[in-house]
Amino acid sequence: MNIRTASLTELVEAARSGDNRAVGRLLTLVERGSAAAEEVAALTHPLRGNAHVVGITGAPGSGKSTLVGRLLAGWCQRGLRPAVLAIDPSSPISGGAILGDRIRMDDVIPEGTFVRSMATRGHQGGLALAVPGAVRVLDAAGFSPIVIETVGVGQVEVDVVAAADTAVVVATPGMGDAVQANKAGLLEVADLFVVNKADRPGAADVRRDLELMLDLAHVTGADTDDSGVYFRPQILMVTATTGTGVAEVIDGIADHLKHLTASGRLADRRAHRVKAEVRSRAHAALEQQLRHSMQSDAATAALEKAINSNFSPVDAARKIVQKITGD
């Protein structure tokens, strides 16, 4: 089969029978976000399995990719067929990117696993659309668990990880004290903490700070959801470069899935994920419409008035929105 001339149906079929070229090609189409991406979504959505989606995030250099490489090997040993989406930032200037996650995994990437590097490609909300589509392709191709690895810096990246079934946050010694650990954001989405580089000085302090933060979350009730389900994330000490503690991470991730299944939260999380994707897509469609109506005569006139007269920008915006909604 020629991968570049094959039809989408052929590609999906090949991907499901284990042809990595076809999986790779489908991911490219999804990433490009063209009409083909929509068709791929339509083809793969009904084929979704029950893949365990695991988000892994942490500061640059915290050892995420090295950890993921180890996890891949561990999962394979347990007879699973894992895949990874490793997300790295695009250059805001040239739009290019150096995707360097594979280099950390290369010694340990086992046969039968699938690793795909993905650039953020700068565009607002683009990741929020590309990632669910890519996960769907990997799920349809029979991979599980599916890891989404991101640098936990932007809201979108955090959202992507938070939307996973299991969110793993990687912390390391030397990155700040208990006050940092208490700042809102990344830590709140964690279902499992990994303290990586645990062989280095200060690792025990990181653990203590995280424990304290979790204690406080219990005092304030932040760790208990609306239906009263309480879950305290584990904190695991790991040295990813040597593999120490990785087996416990694999167990911890599996335990969290069991908790989700037993408590009925798995269905909730997945429903939330679909909802978030639908919302992102609707948002993108509306934004596209907005770009078009900004070119219209009425919009130009409204802008002109806001610039040159006392017509307020708020009223100008309302006028343009009325053009779209018809209100």
Next chain:
Amino acid sequence: MSADSNSATDEAPERLRIVLAKLGLDGHDRGLKVVARILRDAGMEVIFLGLRQTTSSIVAAVEQEDADAVGLSMHNAGHLTLGPKMVQALADAGLDVPVVIGGIVPAEDEPLLYQAGVAAVLGPGAPATEVVEAVRAAVAQRTA
């Protein structure tokens, strides 16, 4: 691009994805890092594999990353063995993906590499524009 395009502009450019690697035992990766930066600044996505790769690890990366080209850096005089092997390994995997070689290649070896199916050979001191053009031309030839 369709109505629900997710990009900030209506037409997102097709981004070339290039796998960069050193094949075999060859620790000189400074040049490869420079080339990675050159290609990134030309708007390409570089999948950086780095040192000590094998033809099969590169083939696996090309498949999974849906790469448009492979860039090999060679400073250990292994180009006449490894260059053709790489071309063959990609062909055997059913991948129509060009191979560009950079590094230390004696002038008399270049024709041999071209005969073996290598798309371009770039010597030391090749200006950034030449590197970018060679990669673009190699990819364009394939899709033509």
